[in-house]
Amino acid sequence: MKQPLHVLHILDHSLPLHSGYTFRTLAILRQQRALGWRTTHLTSAKQGDAAAQEVDGWHFLRTPPLRAWWTALPVLGQLGVVIGLYRRLLQVAATTKPHILHAHSPALNALAALRVGRKLGIPVVYEIRAFWEDAAVDHGTSRAGGLRYRISRALESHVLRRADAVTTICEGLRTDIVARGIAAAKVTVIPNSVDSVLFPQARPPDGVLARSLGLGGGPVLGFLGSFYAYEGLALLIGAMPRMLAVLPGLQLLLVGGGPQDLALRALVAKLGLQGKVIFSGRVAHDKVADYYGLTDILVYPRLPMRLTELVTPLKPLEAMAQGLLVVASDVGGHRELVQHGKTGILFKAGDAEALAEQVIQLVRQADTWPLLRRQARAYVESERNWAASVARYGPIYQRLTAQAS
Numbered sequence: 001m002k003q004p005l006h007v008l009h010i011l012d013h014s015l016p017l018h019s020g021y022t023f024r025t026l027a028i029l030r031q032q033r034a035l036g037w038r039t040t041h042l043t044s045a046k047q048g049d050a051a052a053q054e055v056d057g058w059h060f061l062r063t064p065p066l067r068a069w070w071t072a073l074p075v076l077g078q079l080g081v082v083i084g085l086y087r088r089l090l091q092v093a094a095t096t097k098p099h100i101l102h103a104h105s106p107a108l109n110a111l112a113a114l115r116v117g118r119k120l121g122i123p124v125v126y127e128i129r130a131f132w133e134d135a136a137v138d139h140g141t142s143r144a145g146g147l148r149y150r151i152s153r154a155l156e157s158h159v160l161r162r163a164d165a166v167t168t169i170c171e172g173l174r175t176d177i178v179a180r181g182i183a184a185a186k187v188t189v190i191p192n193s194v195d196s197v198l199f200p201q202a203r204p205p206d207g208v209l210a211r212s213l214g215l216g217g218g219p220v221l222g223f224l225g226s227f228y229a230y231e232g233l234a235l236l237i238g239a240m241p242r243m244l245a246v247l248p249g250l251q252l253l254l255v256g257g258g259p260q261d262l263a264l265r266a267l268v269a270k271l272g273l274q275g276k277v278i279f280s281g282r283v284a285h286d287k288v289a290d291y292y293g294l295t296d297i298l299v300y301p302r303l304p305m306r307l308t309e310l311v312t313p314l315k316p317l318e319a320m321a322q323g324l325l326v327v328a329s330d331v332g333g334h335r336e337l338v339q340h341g342k343t344g345i346l347f348k349a350g351d352a353e354a355l356a357e358q359v360i361q362l363v364r365q366a367d368t369w370p371l372l373r374r375q376a377r378a379y380v381e382s383e384r385n386w387a388a389s390v391a392r393y394g395p396i397y398q399r400l401t402a403q404a405s
Helices: 019-032 074-096 107-120 132-138 147-162 170-177 207-213 235-248 261-270 285-292 306-310 315-321 352-364 366-383 386-388 393-404
Strands: 006-011 038-043 052-055 057-060 100-104 126-130 165-168 187-189 219-225 253-259 277-281 296-300 325-330 345-349
Touching: 006 019, 006 074, 006 107, 019 386, 038 187, 074 107, 074 207, 100 107, 100 393, 107 126, 107 147, 126 147, 126 393, 132 147, 132 306, 165 170, 165 393, 170 187, 170 306, 219 235, 219 285, 235 253, 235 261, 235 352, 253 285, 261 277, 296 315, 296 352, 315 325, 315 366, 325 352, 325 366, 345 352, 352 366
Parallel strands: 006 038, 006 100, 038 057, 100 126, 126 165, 165 187, 219 253, 219 296, 253 277, 296 325, 325 345
Antiparallel strands: 052 057
């Protein structure tokens, strides 16, 4: 009897941590299991030092941090992550005997996987979810064009050339990868998608929850996610006075938290928007649908920069899957998801006036809402479902295993 395909996934982090990264990982694993494939999951030392962990029915193998004095040094610490992961991965792969090593961003994971793959004769797939050098710039931990940035970019290009196959999450990233000299045929887009079972039609507003947050009867704008500078939430708050001048009952509900939390609260106080901009704080994942249900329009005001132009976010898809209205900036990542006037509304990125005008116009045209909602959900159901996305791994894995046999 032929053995089922066995894929060993090498990850930066996983549950119980919650992030877009972990949610994509879980969606991939669920669907690969549904296809009858066997999956094993190993995280790098960034996750923690337990040998293994069972979380929500998923078994994750862990990598203990390398115990050496030099790992406390800046660059050498990253080298320690690679060495520790290589040793742990070699042990796991030799024991479990996978057909494919599937390393997910960042490049450190791919370095370890490539070394193990060459040693054991196992093909390596490298999946880029974002260029981490760009993410470091946008998080303020690195400078664009600086030494760290250039080293990270060179490392990324190095593993792209050596991997047997490359996957990525959107056309923006694929275009950049090919521009580095990587053969177009080697790069496959496995887009972010949504499980419509996990995100059914938005439920009616919970009146008790709405009152506890201080929400009234006016239209409610919403944002659910992490408060990073590139998300453009300061721009959204700055546009509120213009919108309130025309729509005095309008409120903005911000659900989540992150590095910009205190600065955004200070901006609200400075503009005198208390009661109009409401912070819920972070909420449990199983309660997110209740907060989506309180909103009329979800706003995603990402600022124009390299990361947002190249990478497609997951949150707008979650909103569209629930048949919710979406207003988003016209950065490249959003243009891959939202068709203006059909599945949502786009506005000029970085322009608070344009944001305000589009929201005001949409609120005034409530008769268009049912069609926009239906078309948004239909788009997700037909083109952005996980079954269709994850099926794209099949031909890649089959080709590599055939070549390796």
